[in-house]
Structures are given as structure tokens and as C-alpha cells.
Amino acid sequence: MRTDTAKHTEPRQHDGPAIETSGLVKVFGDNRAVDGIDLRVPAGSVYGVLGPNGAGKTTAVKMLATLLRPDGGEARVFGHDVLREADAVRSRVSLTGQYASVDEDLTGTENLVLLARLLGHSKPSARKRAAKLLEAFGLEEAAGRQVKQYSGGMRRRIDIAASILNTPDLLFLDEPTTGLDPRSRNQVWDIVRAVVAQGTTVLLTTQYLDEADQLAGRIAVIDHGRVIAEGTPGQLKSSVGAGSIHLRLRDGAQREEARSVLSQTLAAQVQPEADPVALTARVQGGGTERGAAEQAALALAELTRSGITVDHFSLGQPSLDEVFLALTDHPAHDEGGQADGREPVSRSSQNGHDAEETRS
Amino acid sequence: MTSTPASAPPPAASPSGPPAASATPEQPSRARMTASAARPQQGGRASQGRPEDLTAVLVAGPRPPRPSALSVCLTFGWRAMLKIKHVPEQLFDVTAFPIMMTLMFTYLFGGALAGSTTEYLQYLLPGIMVMSVVMTTMYTGVSVNTDIEKGVFDRFRTLPIWRPAPMVGYLLGDAFRYTMASVVILAVGLVLGFRPGGGFMGVVAGIALLVAFSFAFSWLWTMFGLLLRTEKSVMGVSMMVLFPLTFLSNILVEPRTMPGWLQAFVDVNPVTHLVAAVRGLMDGDWPGGEISWTLIASGVLIAVFGTLTMRLYNRK
Numbered sequence: 001m002r003t004d005t006a007k008h009t010e011p012r013q014h015d016g017p018a019i020e021t022s023g024l025v026k027v028f029g030d031n032r033a034v035d036g037i038d039l040r041v042p043a044g045s046v047y048g049v050l051g052p053n054g055a056g057k058t059t060a061v062k063m064l065a066t067l068l069r070p071d072g073g074e075a076r077v078f079g080h081d082v083l084r085e086a087d088a089v090r091s092r093v094s095l096t097g098q099y100a101s102v103d104e105d106l107t108g109t110e111n112l113v114l115l116a117r118l119l120g121h122s123k124p125s126a127r128k129r130a131a132k133l134l135e136a137f138g139l140e141e142a143a144g145r146q147v148k149q150y151s152g153g154m155r156r157r158i159d160i161a162a163s164i165l166n167t168p169d170l171l172f173l174d175e176p177t178t179g180l181d182p183r184s185r186n187q188v189w190d191i192v193r194a195v196v197a198q199g200t201t202v203l204l205t206t207q208y209l210d211e212a213d214q215l216a217g218r219i220a221v222i223d224h225g226r227v228i229a230e231g232t233p234g235q236l237k238s239s240v241g242a243g244s245i246h247l248r249l250r251d252g253a254q255r256e257e258a259r260s261v262l263s264q265t266l267a268a269q270v271q272p273e274a275d276p277v278a279l280t281a282r283v284q285g286g287g288t289e290r291g292a293a294e295q296a297a298l299a300l301a302e303l304t305r306s307g308i309t310v311d312h313f314s315l316g317q318p319s320l321d322e323v324f325l326a327l328t329d330h331p332a333h334d335e336g337g338q339a340d341g342r343e344p345v346s347r348s349s350q351n352g353h354d355a356e357e358t359r360s
Numbered sequence: 361m362t363s364t365p366a367s368a369p370p371p372a373a374s375p376s377g378p379p380a381a382s383a384t385p386e387q388p389s390r391a392r393m394t395a396s397a398a399r400p401q402q403g404g405r406a407s408q409g410r411p412e413d414l415t416a417v418l419v420a421g422p423r424p425p426r427p428s429a430l431s432v433c434l435t436f437g438w439r440a441m442l443k444i445k446h447v448p449e450q451l452f453d454v455t456a457f458p459i460m461m462t463l464m465f466t467y468l469f470g471g472a473l474a475g476s477t478t479e480y481l482q483y484l485l486p487g488i489m490v491m492s493v494v495m496t497t498m499y500t501g502v503s504v505n506t507d508i509e510k511g512v513f514d515r516f517r518t519l520p521i522w523r524p525a526p527m528v529g530y531l532l533g534d535a536f537r538y539t540m541a542s543v544v545i546l547a548v549g550l551v552l553g554f555r556p557g558g559g560f561m562g563v564v565a566g567i568a569l570l571v572a573f574s575f576a577f578s579w580l581w582t583m584f585g586l587l588l589r590t591e592k593s594v595m596g597v598s599m600m601v602l603f604p605l606t607f608l609s610n611i612l613v614e615p616r617t618m619p620g621w622l623q624a625f626v627d628v629n630p631v632t633h634l635v636a637a638v639r640g641l642m643d644g645d646w647p648g649g650e651i652s653w654t655l656i657a658s659g660v661l662i663a664v665f666g667t668l669t670m671r672l673y674n675r676k
Contacts, residue, residue: 065518069675091426091520101511103439105446114442117435118519120424136417146446162515166423191414198418 016079018043018170018201019064025072026059026225033059035225036073041203041218043078043169046196048216049205056225057205058098061172064203065095077170094163095172100155101162104148108139108158111147116165133161137191153184160191170201177211189214221327228327243292244316245281245299250309252276258308265299283315429522436529444533453499454541458492462548465612473613478553485549486566486639487611492545493538493574494606494631498598500534500578504585505594517673524670531578538574542567558644566641569654573634576658579665586672605631630657 019041026034034056041047051057062068064075066086074081080088095101102111112130113123121129134143137157142150147158156176163171173192177185192215196202206212212219213233221229221236229236245266249258255272262270262281270281281299283292296315303310427435444450465488470477504527507513516526546554546563556563581598588594608625609615609632615623626632633653640647 062514065514067514067517087520090518093518095514095518097511097514099511101515103443103512104510105443106439110442114435114439115515115519117438118427118432118516118521120427122424125424132417136414164418167418194414194418197415 016043017041019047019075019077019203021060021064021073021075023073024060024063024070024075026056026063026068027071032225034063034070037222037225037227039220039227041201043201044196044199045217046192046202046204046215048212048219049203049222050207050209050212050219051205051222052207055222057222058174059225060222061095061174061203061205065093065172066090067095092169093172094166094168094170096156096159096163096174096176098174098178100147100159102147102155102159105146107144107146108134108150109143111158112162112165115162119166121165129165133165134158137161138187151184153180153187156180156184156188157191160188160195164195164200167195167198168200170203171195173202173204175205175207177206177208185211223327243283243296245283245296246312246314246316247279247281247303247310248275248312249277249279250311254308255279257306258303261302261306261308262299265302266295277311426520429525432521432525433528433532436526437532438529440529440533441536444536450499451537451540454496454537455544457496458489458541458545459548461492462488462545462552466552469612481549481552481554483639484612485545485554486642487609487635489542489545489549489567490570490631490635490638491606491611493541493570494577494634495602496538496541497534497574497578498581498594498602499537500530501581501583501585501588501594501598502591504530504582505588505591508586523674524666527579527582527669527673530582531575534578535571535575538571539567542570556642556644558642562641562644566638569641569651570634570638573630573654573658576661579662579669582669583665583672586669605629610635630654630661633657 017040019039021037021039024034024037024039025032037056037060039047039049039060049057049060059068063070064077064082066082066089069083076082077089078092080092082089103114106114109127109130112133113126116126116129117123131140131143134140137160139154139158139161142154147155150158160173160176176188176192180188189211192202192204202215204212204215216233218230218232219236220227229239231239245262247258247262249255255277258279259270259272262268262279266281266283268282270279272279283295293315296313300310300313462485466477466481466484469484470480474480474483513526546567558566580601581594584594584597588597608622609629610626611631615626615632618626630653633650634657637647637650637654640650
């Protein structure tokens with residue numbers, strides 16, 4: 001692998017976080033789209049901002065990218081205030097918006113040459129850079145076509161290519177895979193991984209949990225313009241529980257009995273599933289001395305002792321889906337929420353269980 | 361979109377392990393390794409670029425110096441030309457429309473106002489050229505308005521460049537359109553019998569002054585393009601502004617016969633002075649007063665509407 005990165009010696013003058021916001025607010029009429037967000041995004045990683053549609057993700061990104069003026073609070077990018085030092089911020093960030101941020105009337109090559117020229121490349125250098133990026137992104141055949149004729153995945157790639165004409169220190173990717181097929185999505189993921197491997201910080205907004213799980217080192221969950229949880233994917237997951245045990249019994253009639261055995265052994269929520277012979281039990285994390293696997297083994301032994309035949313057994317990690325739904329289904333519990341985003345885990349863990357109970 | 365453990369990881373992702381490993385600042389080398397370790401698995405995906413390319417292309421080398429305001433404006437002007445190349449229909453309003461205006465007014469009023477169409481054409485042509493081009497300026501507002509909604513504007517606004525450059529770029533493209541409209545009208549005029557006393561130089565100077573004024577006047581439309589919500593409302597406002605400005609002037613008739621209050625308006629209307637200057641230049645005079653009046657008006661238009669445009673642009 002000839003990845004000679006020794007050339008990449010650009011100094012990163014700022015040692016602090018890539019992004020730091022405190023009490024960031026944006027109001028549109030009656031709607032507090034962003035309602036006091038505190039974020040601290042470490043440099044050099046992928047930071048996921050997870051939330052449903054309308055949670056305020058795009059508005060927050062637009063403020064950080066100097067496109068919108070905050071109505072309250074502060075935001076700094078590499079130590080530069082987004083309002084007072086907007087120009088310094090602009091010289092270090094790139095934005096790939098939710099909708100194609102390239103000119104649809106122009107061809108792929110024209111778009112990249114145009115932007116490279118605007119970034120200070122000479123004509124030959126701009127052409128060279130454009131050709132190189134188009135090739136690396138698998139777009140050389142489409143280079144001479146207008147972007148409006150591109151497929152969704154191609155648009156996304158040309159869009160990201162436009163954002164890394166000059167390798168930015170911070171790249172905003174606003175829902176980069178929304179509406180893409182799985183293959184195109186994987187391509188975008190690969191690009192994101194390669195970009196971050198070069199030292200660029202990536203702020204990624206998404207409504208897809210597995211995307212945040214796959215890419216992000218830390219995740220902030222946003223709902224109604226507020227951060228309701230923050231942490232590593234692992235922390236967020238363990239806030240819901242250490243994992244789930246999935247069981248299939250030989251005899252559906254034994255399900256009630258199995259359920260009571262499990263809830264005694266594990267001291268946890270056990271839910272019957274739509275399948276009449278299946279059960280799901282949540283394994284407690286954190287507080288208990290035993291690991292999830294050990295607990296599961298214990299539960300299995302207990303079931304056998306009670307004469308219940310288990311046909312199939314699996315222990316799964318809780319998905320971020322569960323975390324997400326647990327957190328966002330209950331906005332009432334978020335009152336005065338974890339706006340500081342520091343120690344949401346224990347709190348959201350409670351929310352998680354409550355939410356799980358009522359949801360099913 | 362459920363993410364059961366089995367379905368979530370894409371084939372290329374599995375080697376890079378838990379997401380926590382994706383590049384923390386302390387371990388860049390490890391991150392680089394995981395990124396490249398994922399590579400061989402991608403061989404099957406034919407249409408995607410080769411991964412080594414991806415990494416190589418990211419090592420962009422030193423950043424070029426920040427471009428000058430002039431070079432950025434010219435680049436945006438180039439964009440406007442590219443758009444004309446891809447959507448040539450938009451030249452319709454600077455070719456067919458001016459021809460129609462010239463023919464229509466020459467034959468409509470020629471006999472009645474000047475006794476013959478050829479006579480009238482000597483008077484009318486510089487005026488009708490001004491009218492057509494000034495009316496065309498409003499398309500600037502329409503294109504700004506349609507463009508601003510698109511994502512590409514967000515990208516322009518996050519670039520570290522001289523802020524007014526995207527707007528100036530529009531106007532440079534439009535200056536080309538204005539020149540084209542002027543030349544078309546001149547050609548039609550020459551065919552119909554227009555004989556400019558100022559010769560080639562006079563005509564060139566007249567067109568140059570017209571294009572310069574229209575460039576300045578267009579800032580009014582960039583402002584409305586940013587201010588108004590829809591394309592239709594931009595059109596509506598432009599009619600309210602353009603009809604009085606062009607008709608209540610000396611374009612079609614000498615203002616002598618107008619009532620006093622109307623003459624008062626016609627006298628301060630910048631279009632009147634522009635027409636007088638262009639007419640004079642094409643006739644072979646160099647009407648210094650009218651030229652200065654026009655240039656000062658242009659300066660004021662840029663100062664006022666340019667500033668308002670940029671304020672809206674930054675607030676958008």
C-alpha cells in the first residue's frame with residue numbers, strides 16, 4: 001500500500017476541540033429549532049449527531065458552518081468564533097449539505113474545476129485535481145455529464161469530492177446517506193473513513209443508527225433542538241442494558257413459566273414476542289458484577305433446571321435503535337435534560353427502560 | 361431500518377472493528393491502518409474508485425494561496441458563461457425579445473411621430489436599445505432567486521472568498537447578455553436603415569455606457585432576488601419598476617409635450633439621462649453632462665443596492 005502520508009505535514013495549530021458550543025440557540029418564529037446545544041467535538045474523529053427529522057441537526061450544522069447566525073449562545077470552530085471570525089472558520093471547514101451542494105446545470109468536471117479555482121488553484125492545477133478526484137470517486141465516465149443526470153449515489157460522491165478539493169480540517173456531512181441504496185451508502189462510508197484517516201474531523205448528522213454506530217467515535221443524540229444523550233456508541237448502548245437474550249422455546253405453552261424464571265434470574269424486563277415461542281430478556285449492564293454472557297449462561301441453566309426446553313438461544317448487543325427510541329419516545333423525561341451532555345448515561349438508562357416498557 | 365447485529369455491518373466495515381477505533385487523534389497511524397486494512401475487501405466493487413486513489417487524493421498537498429477578489433469574480437463569471445452554454449435557451453430574451461421590440465415600436469410609432477419609419481429610427485434606436493437591455497436586467501433577480509434555494513449557494517457561502525463575488529459573477533455573465541442584446545438591436549437597426557453619426561467609436565462607447573449602467577442597475581434585482589420569496593413576486597415587482605422607468609422617459613417621444621409634473625419625473629429619471637447620453641454618443645457628440653449624470657447614478661445604484669444585497673446575502 002503506497003499510502004505515503006509523510007507529505008501530509010500541514011500543521012494543526014489548534015490543540016483544543018474541533019467544535020465547542022455552549023447554549024447554542026436558533027429560533028424560527030415560534031419554533032426553537034436549536035434550543036441550547038452544548039457540544040464538544042474532539043479533533044480528528046468522526047462525531048455523530050443523531051436525531052429524527054426536524055430535531056435541529058441541519059440548523060445546528062448550518063450555524064457551525066457560518067450559514068446561519070445563532071440567536072443565542074456561542075460556537076467556536078478550532079477556537080474561532082463562528083460569528084466574529086467567520087472567515088477563519090470558512091477557511092478550515094467544508095460542508096456537504098443535505099441536498100446536492102453542487103451546480104446541477106454544470107458537469108462533474110466543471111463543478112470541481114470551478115470550486116478548485118475558487119479555492120485558489122491555478123487553471124492547470126484545478127483541472128488536475130478535478131480529474132484525480134473524479135477518478136478516485138469512480139466518476140470519470142460521468143465527468144462530462146451534467147450533475148442533474150447523476151444518480152443519487154453519484155451526486156453524493158461528487159458532492160463529497162467538492163468538499164475535499166482542499167483537504168479540510170473539519171468536514172460537515174449533513175445526512176450523507178439519506179435516500180441512498182446500501183451499496184452507495186457503503187461507498188460513502190468508505191470515503192468518510194478514508195477522510196478521517198487523513199486527520200480530518202468529521203461531523204456527521206444522521207437519522208440512521210447503524211451509520212452512527214459504524215462511523216462515529218462519539219455520538220450526540222438530539223431531539224427537539226436539545227442534546228438528550230452523549231457518549232461513545234458503547235456507552236449509549238450500555239445505558240440501555242448490556243445486551244438482550246433472545247430465546248425460542250420448544251413449547252409455546254411454557255412461555256409464561258420461562259418468563260418468570262428469567263425475570264427472577266436476571267432481575268430484568270422480559271418481553272414475549274409476536275412469535276408465540278419467542279422471548280426477549282434484557283440483561284442489565286453496569287451495576288451487576290456478572291458479565292452479560294455469564295448472566296445468560298446462568299439463566300439458561302435455570303431454565304433447563306425448570307424443565308423448559310430451549311431450541312434456540314442468542315445473546316445480542318443492544319442496538320442503537322433501542323437507545324434512540326428509548327431516548328426520543330419520551331420527551332417528557334428529558335425536561336431539563338442533559339443539556340450539558342456530560343453525564344447522560346445513568347439518566348438516559350432509566351429513560352430507556354421506561355420507554356421500553358411502555359412501547360411494547 | 362433495524363440494525364440487528366447480523367445486518368448492520370457492511371462487508372467492508374467488519375475489519376475496521378468497533379467504531380471507537382475510527383481515528384482518535386492520538387492514534388492516527390492505527391486509524392490509517394484500519395482504513396487501509398479494509399481495502400482489499402473492496403475489490404469486488406467495480407465502479408468505485410480504487411481505494412489507493414482515494415487515500416492518495418486526500419493527501420492534497422499544500423493549500424494554494426487564497427485567490428484575489430478579481431480572480432474569484434471572474435471565476436463566477438465563467439460559471440455564468442457555462443450556464444449559458446448548457447442552457448442556451450436563456451439567450452432568447454436577449455435575441456428575440458429585442459428584435460421584436462425594435463420592429464414593433466419602429467413601425468407602430470414611426471409614421472405617426474416622425475413622418476417616416478426611417479426618420480423615427482434615427483431617434484428611436486438608441487432608446488429602444490436602452491429599453492430592451494434595462495428590461496432584461498430583471499432576469500438577474502429571477503436567476504438569483506431560483507439559485508439561492510439550491511444547495512450550491514450554501515457551498516459558495518461557506519467558501520473563504522470575497523463575499524460579493526458570487527453576485528458579481530452573475531452580473532458579469534449578464535453584462536455579456538446585455539452586450540449581446542445591444543449588438544442584436546444594432547444589427548436590426550442597421551438593416552432597417554439606422555445610420556449612426558458617431559460611427560464605430562460612438563456606437564461602441566454608447567453600448568459600453570449602457571452595459572455599465574445596466575451592471576449597476578442589476579444590483580436592484582439581486583436585492584429583490586434575495587428579498588422576495590418566489591420567482592413570480594420578483595417578476596411582479598420588476599414590472600412595477602421597469603414600466604414607469606422605461607416608458608416615462610425620452611425613449612419613445614421627446615418629453616416637450618408632456619405635462620409639467622411628468623416632465624419633472626422624466627428629468628430625474630436616470631434612464632432619461634442614459635438615453636440622452638447613448639443617443640448623443642451614437643450621434644457623434646460627446647454629451648459630457650449626460651455621461652457624468654449616468655455614471656454618477658450608476659455609482660449610487662451600486663453603493664445603495666450593492667450594500668443592501670450583501671447585507672441580505674450575509675443574513676440569508
